[in-house]
Amino acid sequence: MKKTIYTMLLASLFLASCSQSSSSNKTSNTETSNSSSQTSNSTSEELANYYGKYEEEDLSTEYDETTATKITLDEEPVINGNGATAEGETVTISEEGTYVLSGTLSDGQLIINASKEAKIHLIFNGVSITNTSGSAVNIQQAEKVILTLADNKTNNLKDGENYSFAENETEPDATLYSKEDLTINGTGTLKVNGNYSNGIRSKDDLVLVSGTYEVTAKNNAIKGKDSVSIRNGNYNLNTTEGDAIQANNTEDETKGYVAIDGGTFEISSGRDGIQAETNTTLQNAEMTIKTADGANSQTINTNESYKGIKAGNQVKISSGTYSIDSADDSIHSNNTFELTGGTITAKTGDDGIHADNELTISAGVVDIQQSYEGIESAVINFKDGQTKIVASDDGVNAGGGNDTSQENGKFGADSFGGAPDESDDSKQITISGGTLSVNSEGDGLDSNGNITMSGGTVTVDGPTNGGNGALDYGGTFDVSGGSLVAAGASGMAQTVSDSSTQGTIAITFDSVQSAGTLISIKNSSGDTVVTYQPAKIYQTIVISTKELITGDTYSIVSGGTANTEPQNGLFDTGSETTGTELGSFTLSENTASVSQSGETISMSQMAGPGGR
Template sequence: MKRVALISAALLGTIFLFGQNIMKLHTGNEIIQMEVSETDSLFFTENGTIANFRVAGNLSQFNVSEIDSITFDLEPVVDSTVYVYYTGTSASVNNPLESVGVTAEVDGANVTITSTAPIAHINYVLSGSSNEGSFKIYSDERIDLILDGVNITNPDGPAINIQSDKRVTVELVEETNNSLTDGENYLDPPNGEDQDAAFFSEGQLVFEGSGNLTIIGLGLDQHGLASDDYIRILGGNITVSSAVKDGIHAKDGFFMEDGNVEVTSDGDGVDAGNDNIEISGGVLTVHSQSDEVSAVKCDSTLIMTDGLLDIEVSGDKSKGLNSNMEIILYGGTVDINTSGGVILEASGQGYDPSYCSAIKSETLVMINGASVTINSTGEAGRGISSDGDIVISGGSLEITASGDGDTYTNIEGDNDAYHGACLNADGNISIIDGNVTLSHSGDGGKGITTDTDLLIGGSGNEPIIEITTTGERITISSGGWPPGSGDYDEAKAVKADGNITIESGEITIDSADDGLKTLDTITINDGTINIIQSEEAIEGPNIIINGGNISLVSHDDGLNATYGNGGEQNDGSLLEINGGYIYINSSNGDPLDSNGNIHINGGVIVVHGPQSSPEVGMDVNGSCIVTGGFLVVSGTNSNMTENASPSSTQYCVLLRTNQQVSANTIFHIEDNAGNSLLTFKPVRSYYSIIFSSDQLSSGTTYKVYTGGSCTGTPVNGLYEGGTYSGGTLKTTFSLSNMAPTVWF
């Protein structure tokens, strides 16, 4: 408080006793100059740590502890603005600060400013036009560069070259058009100075205002706009219309809060170097044209909270958003269009494919609130690719891809295939919430692929997911036995090398091949799963269903528990159903299939099986144990048709006939009292029905009917309520063991 009192006394005494004109605030290495006549007030915070100066209506705050001294000057206020005006091959400089250490050297239209003045934020106003000019400045203090309708072309180097490591604020004056163009070949700089761009700065660059700036980068080994520190965009309309290297290049970060930036370059569009990219507003548009470049790139975290990213990528192996660390999209809108393809790079005994990806991270891609739209048309193009994890916990994501995959020789010297994918991760993929729409029409193209685990949903979250694949399979090798055997890369909707866990959500899949495929365990605890078309709907060594509403339509198997080794032996796989509602419609495969065992402990399972042998309604290499639930399966007369195991603890009946029953013919079971246990209308002709219910009991006689009609409501062929009538009694039976076979 003693320091506060001394400052106050010094100010008041000096101002009123001596009528000073200029007040100079000394803080560290800076001197802040204020006009006494425009100083309205000085006041301190209650704790005395902050001094508030209100000058010309603007409030400036300073830490009291950082104020070294305050001095005053009797001289009139010096104009702290230097004006540079270009006219063709010449330039003129109006420099009112020469006496305090600002010098100007003019050679034709090449202007070099050297400032040793201890004054921060000197204004340098550039205007006029020159086709043979430049602006270069050396300064020990922060400067303000004001572009007021200036057009500079320098055939021999940068148009603007700031050789100061201090912060530069660049104001683009309202309603002005400014342009900067460099030459193809730069002259050697003095003292080994950097001169890396048409607009170059050693220090931080901060753009503000509402005017227009166009940068035309022609330098053969140069960027368009570059800083050896960070670049921050607070306003203005900036267009980098060309650059041989990066359009915008910063060593220590790129930060955008407002304004409009458009970049077209042969190198990276925006490269933020070793630091972050942070976008919280404005519009950033990038046209990336070359192979093996990135539209927006950094070695650290890329984070977006608001604004618009509009990106076009046409080069092979190129990337839209690319980070060596995390890419986190909390908000805003991201639109990325890629047309680049794959590059096969020689490696080992063959090649290693490198892909064009809209979004690529080495650690994590997270979407939590942003709206992301990706369209990929290039060969084997990828939507989002992560060497680590992908997490979607909010917002919306729509990826449309159409590029075909193809065959190649891998690094081991073996035949292989590369393919595109909407989502691809070496680590885990988690879709916790949000709206996700994925569509891939390319050969071998996939919706989701992960080398580890996939998690969908979670407590209190309801993600909405739609996945469509329509591409043809890629033949890697063909032949072998049985016919049709071979090695193929199919257009699967979801493929995980680890576990798939579904906790909640609404999932719709339309697949040219598998709907959900895992090499480990798939666990469905809840949610709505609707696979409207597939070759095999759900496949994996272990399939565990604890709940959910599941509808599966497949050409081949519906639920297929297998390690993929084939054969009729028990391979240890497991299909376990503990709850939920499951509807399966398989036209040419086994709806319930396990190369190991089947355990049915609960749930409602309604199955429309195939109509022709050798496929059956339920195929199990081990044993099927039924302990609870409701099960009805229509099937064929194949000699592989089998019932549940007698070791079951709930009755399960296999009902068979040698006479084919036509499609859409009701199959009905009731007890002697006329109570209905089952009224079921299979969509295909059938020879067998497998039925299990906790209503079955010993000591009761049951009647079996076919045909007739029911006034109830059919849900997936199973009638609920109503009255059955008009059928033909085929047989009666009673239960003598847990898994009898009854002929009708």
Template sequence: MNKRPSTLLAGLALAATLVFSGCSAGTGDTSEVAANTSSVSSPVAELSYADLDIDEADLSFDTADAVDITLVDGESEAGSGARVDGDTVTIDEAGTYRLTGTLTSGSVVIDAPDAVVDLVLDGVDITAADVAAINVVEADQVVISLADGSTNVLADTAGAAVDETAEDAPNATLFSSADLFLTGEGALSVTAHAADAITSKDTLVMAGGDVAVTAADDGVRGKDHLVISGGSLTADVEGDALRSDNESVADEPDAAVGVIWIDGGTLDLTSASDAMDAARQVTVLDGDLTIAAGDDGIHSDNVLRIDGGTVDITESVEGIEGAYMYLSGGDVSVVASDDGINVSGGAEALAEETTATTDDAAAQPDEAAGGGPEGGPPAGDASVDDLDSLTVSAMEGTGFGGPAEGDNGTRVLELSGGTYVVGTTSDGVDVNGSMDMTGGTLVVSSTENVRQGAIDVDDAFTISGGTLAANGMTTMAVAPGEDSSQATLALTFSGTVPAGTVITIAAEDGAQIASFTTAKASSSYIYSSGVLEEGADYTISVGGEITGTATGWLVLDGTASEGSNIGTVAASQS
């Protein structure tokens, strides 16, 4: 087997090893990063980068002796290791090849079993005769380097279609049956009319380059693994923007495939379906991500961790979704039309998860009758005109919440670090399982719909650290439970507070602790932080103005003025 010593991914593996040993690389204050081992034993274990067992690649290979391949319609030229047949250029030996020129109806094929092939794209424009402009039929490993300053274009032909009858037929404009690596300082534009833009049936690693893809289906797909550690990627696709879909996890829960791993780069993802979709695991350690998704912003069928980077989900149905979710870092904002953060699914056999419609109706409060926890307003109350008429009281217990969806198994949301700002027109955080918050900041603005809540946790909900601010309707509101060690103010109002109203919490001595500006009409507010003392009384005021630095709708250490004092509530741990 023609494999060479290589060290490219050693740094990435080291960073990942640090994260999974409790010391995160490039995430700021590592004291806030959890040990990244769940307190719950899940049926699908979280993978480290080393578990992926990705062969390293040398992306700084020497191009001095590269074989030149010049692409010209009907007149392409190739040196040793490659051959030309019409407008098809085939590379069948290991080596480094520099490609320049244009093919208006052709392709470059790599058919070099067990070989390492390096391609330098240095001003290439290839429109395929059919689906694949570059087709890796067989190789051990292929590295595509975009020459510094170069602009490269790959496209399939308009009207192309994947041959569903042929085994291993290309389904992407840039298609590989082998491990594929993208690097360099140049630009690459990929257009796919038939299906995917860039696909590897094995591992796909993007370590550099300025890449833009448009596709009728998925944008960038690594069936076993999709790793992004550098460069920039712009995707505008009709399917998933990023996808890793090896589903052997269904039969082998410990299989280290179906993984999206982000540890750098700048990503601007627009998708008609999910922006990220992984069968096994999504891990985000670093990077600058902007997402507009027609379905989920970030989706994993099983494990999902965010430990660093900046994630801005500007549009989604459900923002972040996974069954075993560990949020330990990052600066994350979510806009969603359904749940902002949703814990559901997973590999567990939850045969009883679907509840009969009649059972659901029985479990829900009667909206017409004004159901909900004691102390809350009738469901559907209009916003009050006079804020001075409001009164405030402590929520009874931990609130009502939504009906459990059957056996939740060990599904879990563990929030230990980072900043998460969530705005939805449904549940802000919906956990079909348990939730444990030990650190970080979570700020939620939920919907005016009385059948949804800022936080909805089916099983145990505990808090022992961090800052929580969740605003929504009372009927479905949920607050941390009795096993919490950090105090909480769980507030319900006598009427519906209008959008744009400042809610301020102050200590008995008048010191202002926190202010929240409602984005929608609401009737409940849950606030918890290490500043609160169990049993201490706190004054609640509404209205007026607030100055200070905001995290979403929350201002800490700000100054509120001209509000109306509507009552006093004691903080509690249940």
């Protein structure tokens, strides 16, 4: 029989218990890794837990040895079976079936040109194909092609720098090219050199289930027009002028997505690392991405895109580890970003994480080690997780603002609409949980509109120059819970709004305080309410905590030491501290501003428009 045998889980379990002889003539490349995502068989319920689109036949590597056509590639290919022909070093498969290929074409091509209803199963069992004037593999027509990489076998595909086309034709344009749905599975290795343009390309859905991939391409390494779904595998992707992984359907909002459910990735890209026209969804992956020469890239074209992970609609990450060193934004969405788990480490020449409309961190770890602006969106929500930001301009920015300098932000200011010099209630930072640590040369927390804090722990080591503030907002900053410590320069300093229901004190010192100098607040019993160790010089500090009670008297203590270790500069409540008492104050209302001696002073709650 010529039709490929795809085994479903329940059927395989039943047959295994009934008859061993029935499987004696079958060959299986099914993976036996301890990782459940590397196994070939799966139930429909399991498939529903993936972001990618997989069918059970995509996961099967089994085939019938007795009915498969064997093809030995050579100067004169040898075909044992039906459905394939050879002319010189060009092998053409024209019928549905399973084809086991091995050997070498030194300057030839494998063509798939079957009926539109035909399903083709290719087994690459040590294949090497070079075509100096076109694609090594050209899938012209079939319903679907499944390519299995045989166990412990390495396969090589290579094209030339120039293709020979018919008049007015520009395709195929990839070393492994498919007009149809293409799935690759198995545990073998596929090495692809795309010297002309793309490495692996499907003009429909591209599914990569497993295997090891080494792709070097002038343009895109892996490209699926309708979608790219990656379930597992090992990927080493290198491009000079294109993206590492791309889905580019712009005509259907249900397509044009990249979905990654696992695997390890080493990406070095001449443009974006991952680019999807609609959604990029990621889980369970271990990924390292470098675009151009990384965050410190000097010779780049600012009209091009060098982002780490990018999507036209949504970027969502639910688990995995992602280390990104990007010339442009490390993560960028033209609509929304959501983190529900996983770890992101980023160095960038522009924004750490950017979403045009809404950005939410609900869990996980974000460590932005170098950026122009750390986190930027119109609406930003911190619900949980651990976020740490180092920025040469604003740390957290809701609104984009009027920053037009390209000296540090190589790609210029992002626009969110609205005038930067006016308050805009549609711009919002909401903090309800988690930890947020910001070290910024510009504003620490910056909103063109409002900031709301009801929980979590926020520390800000803000600007040392008087033109920015640790806090900067255009509307209100209401605090009802959590712990806030924001230190920075005094020139544009703001405290929280009077409408806040949690005790807050803003202290301005007579002179600039040295970096590392402890500042402590103690209650009338001498117990330490809060101790902070700013990482940079500062002259103003804003402190809000539930331990600050209206009507109580507190002392301001500078310097000394503490008997515990800080987390992001903040010591545990109740830590024993030494130091010099500078003054004291009574918190007569929920919010107060005082000098270092404790005298009431005026501090602006509207120092200027947010978003600067």
